[in-house]
Amino acid sequence: MTRIELDRATVEVPTDTGGRVLLHPTTLTLTERRVAVIGPNGSGKSTLLRLLDALLEPTGGTVRVDGLDTRHQPAAIRRRVGFVFTDPAAQLIMPTLREDVQLSLRRTTPRRQRADRATEVLDALGLGPLADQSVFDLSAGERQLGALAVVLAVDPALLLLDEPSTLLDLPNTLLLRRTLDRLDQQVLISTHDLDLAAGCERVLVLDGGRVVVDDAGPAAVQAYRRRTAERLLPGGRG
Numbered sequence: 001m002t003r004i005e006l007d008r009a010t011v012e013v014p015t016d017t018g019g020r021v022l023l024h025p026t027t028l029t030l031t032e033r034r035v036a037v038i039g040p041n042g043s044g045k046s047t048l049l050r051l052l053d054a055l056l057e058p059t060g061g062t063v064r065v066d067g068l069d070t071r072h073q074p075a076a077i078r079r080r081v082g083f084v085f086t087d088p089a090a091q092l093i094m095p096t097l098r099e100d101v102q103l104s105l106r107r108t109t110p111r112r113q114r115a116d117r118a119t120e121v122l123d124a125l126g127l128g129p130l131a132d133q134s135v136f137d138l139s140a141g142e143r144q145l146g147a148l149a150v151v152l153a154v155d156p157a158l159l160l161l162d163e164p165s166t167l168l169d170l171p172n173t174l175l176l177r178r179t180l181d182r183l184d185q186q187v188l189i190s191t192h193d194l195d196l197a198a199g200c201e202r203v204l205v206l207d208g209g210r211v212v213v214d215d216a217g218p219a220a221v222q223a224y225r226r227r228t229a230e231r232l233l234p235g236g237r238g
């Protein structure tokens, strides 16, 4: 398993009014095969994920993936880590999914094997019939699965998924869940799909840029539901 270590990792951004902390100093080690990050909009989930792929540098503390410091070894980290963005447009740049997957494979796979590997990956996600269609004609959910295919193609040791099911209908949500279940890779996923989160070995609940709950799937999801309900109750806290 890939070892993810945050040591007082902090993200602060400058603002007109002096600065805003997106992630308060956070120290934790993640080695579980399935980790979910849940929490309200704006709680810092994407910030945390982006730190792990060196898309974002901590402004304080350190972030290490397999001992590699994201600040000093971003290229080595990105060879191990695949990041699936919420917005598939960030990942799909070619006219068709097949071309995008083949482009992605240029990083890892000899030319003569790319076509077969692309077909294999696309078929596994049920995207075979859509592989050669213009991406502009695909539904948002189909594009989101396509973005996953692009990243899975190169077989990263650690897969980071930032709210990958927001655009998916029920069949595709279940397909995504089954696909993730079957993956050998380590998966860290930010999601609002609490059923998916409950199935994870470990779940971090973020709130206001802090990890407020760190527990096994079902317990953490229950704690998140309770916190949210308390906040919404008339006369409740917060």
Ligand SMILES: Nc1ncnc2c1ncn2[C@@H]1O[C@H](COP(=O)(O)OP(=O)(O)O)[C@@H](O)[C@H]1O
Binding pocket: 013, 020, 022, 039, 040, 041, 042, 043, 044, 045, 046, 047, 048
């Ligand atoms: N570069 C930035 N400057 C200022 N605020 C930011 C910046 N990036 C993100 N934020 C804010 O930080 C908070 C956390 O963002 P994010 O990690 O994207 O939350 P989540 O993914 O949980 O919805 C949000 O309120 C967001 O608006």
Ligand SMILES: [Mg+2]
Binding pocket: 045, 046, 047, 162, 163
């Ligand atoms: Mg986000």
